[in-house]
Amino acid sequence: MDGKETILIADDADLNRAILRNLFEDEYNLLEAENGEQALILLRQYRERITVVLLDLVMPEKDGYEVLKEMQENRFLYHSPVIVITADDSMGNRARVFELGASDVIAKPFDPAEIKNRVKNIIELGRYRRQLETMVAEQSARTREANAAVIDMLTSVIEYRSLESGQHIRRIRMFTQILLEDVAENYQVYNLDSRKIQLIMEASSLHDIGKIAIPDSILNKPGKLTYEEFEVMKTHTMKGCELLTDLDSLRDQEYFEYAYRICRYHHERWDGNGYPDGLKGDSIPICAQVVAIADCYDALTTDRVYKKAIAPSQAFSMILNGECGKFSPRLLECFKNVRDKFAQLSAEYADHLPGKIKTAPHIPSASLYDTGDNTLEQSQLKYFTLLRHMDSTVMELDYDTGVYHLVYLADQDFSALRSGNRFEDAIRNFTEAAVHPEDRAQVLALLDNYIRELFDEGLTCRDRKYRILDRSRDTYVWCRASLLRINLENPRQHRVLLVWRKEEFPQPDQPGHPAPFEPLPVAYPAADLLLGGIQKCRCDQHFTLIQISHSLVNLLHYSEREIETQFQNHLMELVYPPDREKLAKQFKEQRNEGKILQLEYRLVAKDGLTVWVSDHCLITVENGAEVAYCVILDAARHHQAEEELRLSLERHNIIMEQTNDIIFEWDIRNDELYLSPKWKSQYGYQPITKNVSSEIPRISHIHPDDVPVFQDLMQTMRIGIPYKEAEFRIADGAGVYRWRLVRATAQFDIDNKPFKAVGVIVDIDSQKAEKASLEDRAARDVLTGLYNKVSAQGRIEAHFSACAPDDLSALMILDVDDFKQINDRYGHMFGDAVLVELSSNVAKLFRGQDTVARIGGDEFLIFMPNVRKEEVAEQRAEEILSVLKDLLHENMRDMAFSCSVGLAFARGGALSFRDLFEHADRALYRAKAAGKKQAVCYQDEMRNGLIGRPEAEAAVCRTEIDSDRLKQWNLPTLISRAFDILYGAEDFGRAVQSILALIGEMFEISRTYIIESSKDGRRCNNTFEWCAEGIEPQIHYLQQVPYVSNGFDYRENFGEDGLFYCQNISKLADREKGFLEGRAVLSTLQYAIRENGTFYGLVGFDDCGIRRFWTREQIEALTFTGKLLSVFLLKYRTQDALSESVLNLHSVLDQQEVWLYVLDPDTYTLRYLNRKTKELVPEAEPGRPCYEVFYKRDSPCENCALKQALETGQSTMELYNDILGMWILTDASIVQWNRMEACLVCCRDISRYKDKKSQDSKQKIRESCGGAYEYR
Template sequence: MNGKETILIADDGEINRAILRNLFEDDYNLLEAENGEQALILLRQYRERIAAVLLDLVMPEKDGYEVLREMGEDKRLYHAPVIVITADDSLGSRARVFRLGASDVITKPFDPDEVKNRVKNITELGRYRRQLETMVAEQSARAREANAAIIDMLSSVIEYRSLESGQHIRRIRMFTRILLEDVAENYQVYNLDARKIQLITDASSLHDIGKIAIPDSILNKPGRLTSDEFEIMKAHTLKGCELLSDLDRLRDQEYFEYAYQICRYHHERWDGRGYPDGLKGDSIPICAQVVAIADCYDALTTDRIYKKAIAPSQAFSMILNGECGKFSPRLLECFKNVRDRFARLSAEYADHLPGKVKTAPRAPESGYGGEGENTLEQSQLKYFALLRHLDATVMEVDLDTEVFHLVYLTDPDFSALRSGGSFEEAIRNFARTAVHPEDRERMLELLNGYIDELFDEGMTNRERTYRVLERETDTYVVCRASLLRINLENPRQHRVLLVWQKENPRPRPKADGAQNGKARGRLVVDQLLGGVQKRRCDRYFTILEVNRGLVNLLNYSEQEISARFHNRLMELVYQPDREKLARQFREQRSAGRVLELEYRLVDRDGRIVWVSDHCVVEEEGGAEVAYCALLDITRSRRAEEELRLSLERHSIIMAQTNDIIFEWDMIRDQLYLSANWEAQFGYPPITMDIRNEVPRVSHIHPDDMPAFVALMDAMTAGVPYKEAEFRIVDAVGVYRWRLVRATAQFDIDHKPFKAVGVIVDIDSQKTERAYLVDRAARDGLTGLYNKGSAQNRVEAYLASCDPEDLSALMVLDVDDFKQINDRYGHMFGDAVLVELSAKIAKLFRSQDTVARIGGDEFLIFMPNIHKEDVARQRAEEITGALRDMLRDSMKNTEFSCSVGLAFVRGGDIRFEDLFGRGDRALYRAKAEGKNQRVDYRSEMQGRPAGLFAGETAGRRTRIDSDHAQQWSLSSLISRTFDILYGAEDFSDAVQSILALIGEMFEISRTYIFESGKDGQRSNNTFEWCAEGIEPQIHRLQQVPYVDEGHDYRDNFERDGLFYCQNTQRIQGWERGLLESQSVQSTLQYAIRENGVFYGMVGFDDCRIQRLWTREQVDALMFVGKLLSVFLLKHRAQEALNESLINLHSVLDQQEAWLYVLDPDTYTLR
């Protein structure tokens, strides 16, 4: 906005609002509401932008008390302090408004100055509170980020604790990815893309995170769980959600939403018979549905503590036929497509336990999904065939793999077809248990060539009849079995539909007249989806007659309803709804005889079923009875709830997003922008006459205006979608990068008339990208430009400069740098180059180019100088700076350099030629005795150009610019951990690490000191010495920390580091201690835990006063930290072992028995 804070005035009196408006309009932005409902709307619209609310208590529609209550419930009150202005000065009124959350109460009539000051104080307090909230939120975000690594380890911890497998999580991730990719290809309705698939795949690792809260006695029980134990085991889904809520990571909220859904819902099933919430159908998130299949398949095909693995083919059939619970038909189609890949992964990533999983035979190329047909086309072929056989049991069979899928089951008499791990087993079980004995041999012919003849003879269908047992009447009825071939166009594919349909309908009751009509009516009523036919209008709603629809709805028989519930409908009603149902019945009955009720029932499995109850009340025998029809509305109620939550989520997202939403009306040339514009830029946008006003008075950067105009032209021309990036200035004059994503809307004539989209903040990404580009252009050691980027900068200037511009190029080389490397080592040489680079950079302008182009070679380009003497003076300053460098710390070493200088006017020269001139001048400076500057002259033209001609390699010392790559922190970490985890003895591992560090960094001595028991003395416990260095470990025992009134531990900084490049600068007894060991330079890291000093890890140089680079210090600090952590852990374990030995010794002397009980099961351990 305009920098002012916003106040909401809610008062139904226009005069009162005018008075308050006059008081605050100069200092605040004002919003006004004339009733409580308007006030709540404005609060929800502007949310945290409202600094305070001035609220009257007596208002129409909703009074001040209702506003306060709803603000508290909606969490708005926390962001918007409320000042109540009322004429009611009673103590009761004051207490009530303060209890509801008001910040202050002002009594009418009021003093204007007093009101202004009180409002000012409260808004300032609110502003400070919001600033504090921001700081707390940032700290909380950092804390959550620090815990992010824990999430990646939890799944591994769980799988080892549950004794499942080391490969289980890996397989789940791969199964999930494979199945998701097939779902994305065949069912675009799920809107899966590569990013979502990756997020869901990663989140699938956490599906069983809640098992960490399940007792071992249940988690690893070898036998079948009891019902109580299973209830505890089912709680792992909710326990996992609680853990995830605590581990929430703000930077990737979408990942945690998927993880939460997978953790909570991966045991839900398509028919609503899963847990914990009994979700049904597509109300189960697709991510949880996919992981459920992956988890189920892995559980079947791997050994578990309570069962052995089964073959993948059998597991495949069990899942398809609902033996592990029902899954989405769409996902099962995709599951068929990836069957072979699942089986291969099961074999490739098996657990290698004693009982190996059987491998499935490889299916031929004509398996599911072959010949270029996708799942949708296969489904269309199947369901066209099924249209001719409605209300029949349908089985899909693949003869090549013997995999079958009971696609559609309408009659429980055919349920035996579900059994068996293959098509042959299913047919044999069905023939044995459900087919007439005389027809069984004919039934088994399905397995012995009957189906093959369908393909051999090119037929499309075959039919036979069998007698099948109807269990309700305990009689055999004739059933027609029809074979229908799938995909006639593909002769290599052997897949059929086997359709079972009873020929004769169930016998109807035979009666005449009224009895026949009543029987027919009862038969029709029995076909209804649900409902009580007749009940009394008493307090129990006693059931008089009930149809099979209610029986099927609740899974209770009529006998159970009578014996268990005494035919009382009220006892079947969900307990919280009973009083509400009775009240609804009384209220509607008093208004008429036709009633419409809604309530919840509880079925046999404990699931909640929503019903709509339509009743007509009649009088029979002097008492009222109700004829009722019940309809299952569970799915619609859940859909309504999902819609409500979806709309609420959409509203929340729109309110909380930082993006700016825009709509451009091309016809009127008007622009609408959401409130985030003013929140981000601090001023109102241009909204009228956009094409003319934006280019004229726009806040868009002039260089980016063509991109904005091109975007408008593209939308006007009917381009469906276009993006553009440009900079917009904010209220304080800073340009911010924004990305505009615009989509054109078309009218009925397909002409563009509007453009809608979002303006996204990409300023941080642009800044980060610029940083990375700059980093890529820099030398890794010195931070100066590298050779390639320097050449680009020089060439860009030469291409654009004026003909009269004077420029200078210097080529600098450090004299005799090889001797420095040979004497002090490459690391010291690197440190010299870093120091020299810093000094050179300080001597030049920001527009000058200073680059490191080789080991000890530098290039400096000075564009647009006024005269040549400026460059010559800079060259002299460079040689002087190098001569004085490190004079104090390296008294016996002198540094010098040679400089070649070339001048040019204009840009009519190639970079290689200009550099060659400077290089030839450097060559002359070296030849004439070094330590000097030489200007290029025309007679040098014939001399070779060193760097680009390849001849200076012999005359100059090169340090590889990537010498730091000889060691790296990553390789150091890897080698250190290899030593720690590979050694059998901890002391040997520590000694090896000290030797590694000493040799890698060319250190004289590496060592560890540990504090004694009193904490006041230390002992040298580990030491490594370079060749020629005298060991000190035997003489450095019981060395006191405090002497001559000074504590040696005070030398360590807060980060635990003590670094002294020259030990001669240390005073007192500590200097004598180091001199006695011939130490010239030392770097030590403190071993601390909870603020207590336990010793130190040290690195000494006894030959030179070493100058460490920042990277080297960081590396040694890491080694110090790592050794301190493992050393403290090792000492703690030693102390624990010693305590256990002492405890056993004491217990062995006791004449008593000790018992140890498991806290979960109370059994003896």
């Protein structure tokens, strides 16, 4: 939204919206609504963006009172204050709208300046309020930080008083955070975010603060508490609340609200059996529920004075099975997800380990077996299982960890399953207490391999029957025990549900859960007539075939023997590999819903071809295991049709994804609209899709002025016109109206009646903006940017055709006195700048709806519609004279600047534009004849002839506009000539001089120049200069001039854009003038030469004749020239410095008394040789191989220093050169030379050293031989 504030205008009158739009559209982004319902739609969509609402009271759908009431109820007024604009300015009405929350009331008709100021004030107040809220939030955060020290001290007191607490507080904080994060992820109903989680985690530290008030004899008693002592202990919840209530000086409302709830309610239980208030279910705050589980787990897994710690797995089972009180089923599901993290933290922060007090706690990552499954989906799966087994007892078991949870107890005869801290203990206790002695071995098989086999064989269900004791009748009854696997997708996770259900009497088959029945007969002739026939298979991970039909054999061309030997009767291995995972998922999903399945997949035949089949399955149970009877049918033809349809839809989707257009389909009969997903990405909100023909015109995001266009488009499609296009504006997600083109095509049914309209919505906003820009440029004067003569006349005539009969309008014609003398004395450039400055000052005096235009060389027109009285326009004319009187006082000391104004009025459309213009024109020339420098209003007596001007000169024939003629220069020509000079020149200095001369002559500038910084950057030198005739050069004076003088750095004059523009040097402070002081400069424009933030100098343009007004076009042209020169100058100076560095390097290398040369490591050719090398081997030159030059060889040397340097980066070797007859010490290093890898070789003559070493060796041998060596 380009940083603009957004205003919503809600008014059903097009004219009122147009007036307000004209007032605010330049400074604000506008949204418009023509009824109350549409205004509320926009408020709901853009409530954070709309900064003020301009609301009419009398509107259709919902009036302004209803809008205000709903805004108040939905707290919209906080973000979007309302200014009511109404014709009813009575005290009663004002009281009513203020009571509904309006911020201001403005009576119609309103003053434009007044309403603009009121809107501005309300927006500023809103901005200040938001700033204050930010300050308060920051202060609150600082207060919380300050409170942290006190809170830490309080928690430390708790730890030291309670001997068993240790790091209890720290663990509670971490447990709380981990569990809250899982709850937030899986149960959005609790509305938890990261900020709330952080607050609750911090507040959990104070859950046991009330224990400060508990006597030590009770708090640290080693044994079990008596009833009376436990009642005292229970009071720590309320004592803690009292302490928190007394901490007023530390109060952070939200933080202490959480702390209070946790402290009071963390011993409440889901079934209402907690304390102190006996709350039940979700009436217990979620923060207290989470801390309760964390506190309970920590109490179980740590040593206390009255008990020893138990293992984490045992603690999990006890909490899950309600041995520590009932907890929320939702929280228990999340508790299962984080059990590994809890166990890890218990080990890391155990009481016997050093406390990690000052560091942030480490939150364990997900365990190896954490699948990331959605907890809500898992809960739903188990919920559906419970529905299928409403009269059953259900237990959940994690086979890997042994953690079990008795989810639902339907019959007290199974209550023994709740006993025991481990799954094994629970099963053994139940077997001993409730199972018939003859059947106990079957039950205890659960502890052997019975469950493991379910996973190993890939089964989803196993069933057994045995007898249990019915205690109400003291007799044994039959019970069915089902083992159901959950989470089939993850083979590493082994979780099951155990379901027990009494079956003393025959039970009807429950939906989704099969009851045993006799196997289906399959050996009948009709089965083989079916393509694929009937198969029987086990419901394991392989879908093992028990019985195979001959028709399946014929379909796949495998024999039964081949299926058995090659595929081990595994149907899954006959399935096309990419379909196997999909088939397993289909089977699981449909099996959860019932026992009749319809599957579709591909089989691979013996010839390698794939065959699409449709598999209809019936699931039953035989001998305690599930089996499936499958009818496999050839589905190739059906699937081919589906595949063609899928490819067609896929092509359609690809087209929709690759285009930025929005595809739509309107069901005319049902009045429903479909839009492609591009709508959401472009607009960010859901469209209206139902009852569109009535709802979209009433409450849509379409601009109110364009609703009739939309309605016409719909009606055109409804009556059966084949094709129609329409353009209208729609508000996007940011509340900005964007232009869209809709192309719609009607579709006809068999009766040739239209039933659908399809098409595209095309973004044409940029084209519309470009077109509007071109139209605006065509309507504007090139020099001043004001309207031109033709567009001004069109605007005025349009107003006359639509205005009311009693509307008063004023027209002024302004003419500069003696403007020709200004042009003659100061030049046309200065004259143009005068007109630009005049235009800017005059335009500021008028309203947005007024028309200010340039109609001649120095003549201007001002038209003011809807003037309240004539005195307003007359006052504006006097203000023009006052503002322009001293406009050029300092620039034209020897000439007075003034203007004359002619003024005329018209009521309604009584006068034509030509007549009104002629009246103002006659008044203007009356002002000229009366001595100029004044404003004259038209009178009837002026009708007879023009004063001081021939009658034949008609009003529409004005003076010629200079800017309408071809300019002496234009930017493309300047660019072209500058580049031609730079790229065609051999001497860079002469090229720069030529460009400076070109600019100076083209723009009539006194002096153009370049100033460059010294090497240390502290001083500057004038290096290039061009001066106009009669202007004294300054290049000899501006040498080594310091940038900093009188405590001011001249470089600070330049802004971020690199420009320093001063129209009047005398207005600069003395210390800011720098080297401009004493140089006869009146005006200057300078551009900084910068690179990577470093100031390297400037390009300057001075005027020594006048205090010049630089027009925007001139500034842009001179700025471009400055940028161009700075780029080439920096490049030239860099190359110059580089060349100098290369010369210096070569000079240094040539002075060395060693042989230096550079080699290409790939070709061994010489790249560079120093002077010493050339003297030693005169025939050596770049491009020749080193082995050829120095050793007269045809190939590289075996013992080469370059080869070793390539391996290690550097090598040193002693070599004997038999061509040169000397020993050489060679150093070779890999370096960068001209940005390429090369080898630098440095050689020294060590022959004398080698000869001396040889003589010394011989002397040592003679001495060791006692002189005998001499006689040999």
